């Protein structure tokens with residue numbers, strides 16, 4: 001269970017938000033909403049342990065994520081809103097590299113299978129630099145298939161996706177929740193998945 005407790009964020013001199021609190025248990029989906037610049041990405045970076053709150057704390061199963069970061073990161077999959085993929089590497093290589101950075105090992109066949117399922121058949125070996133924006137995002141999203149994590153923290157995952165890919169991602173999140181996973185998602189659009197709890201910044 002993830003617990004955001006009275007989180008405050010200050011950027012420069014400006015308080016962005018304060019007193020933000022919510023819990024995310026097994027099977028829960030939280031939709032973080034707010035205008036451009038309201039602090040959604042800043043909040044998600046705090047939840048991922050990549051930024052410290054000005055006040056408040058983030059707990060995972062009752063323990064501050066700052067005190068046991070390694071244990072927390074094994075349970076977490078954070079996908080930022082800019083495609084964090086290497087342009088010179090193919091989709092397959094990008095997935096394998098991401099897995100290595102997580103301390104795991106992903107076989108080439110498994111990487112290819114994930115890319116196939118995410119709709120990139122025939123594009124597996126192209127350098128990411130020649131992929132379209134939506135295809136690059138699909139490479140990033142393929143990590144949802146190749147890495148087991150109980151908590152998904154996804155920043156604008158629907159950006160640049162076509163209608164089919166939006167449905168596919170919605171189905172992946174729904175499946176993850178049905179298996180007892182949890183997810184925190186930012187999106188300017190209503191989510192295609194049912195029963196999201198909205199946190200408004």
Ligand SMILES: Nc1ncnc2c1ncn2[C@@H]1O[C@H](COP(=O)(O)OP(=O)(O)OP(=O)(O)O)[C@@H](O)[C@H]1O
Pocket residue numbers: 011012016034035036037038039040041042043
């Ligand atoms: N390191 C920083 N120093 C100063 N200001 C920052 C820093 N990082 C972010 N900001 C500012 O904090 C505000 C919130 O940024 P953030 O990316 O969290 O917003 P957001 O809600 O995700 O926006 P969007 O909907 O446009 O993606 C913005 O005004 C941004 O310019």
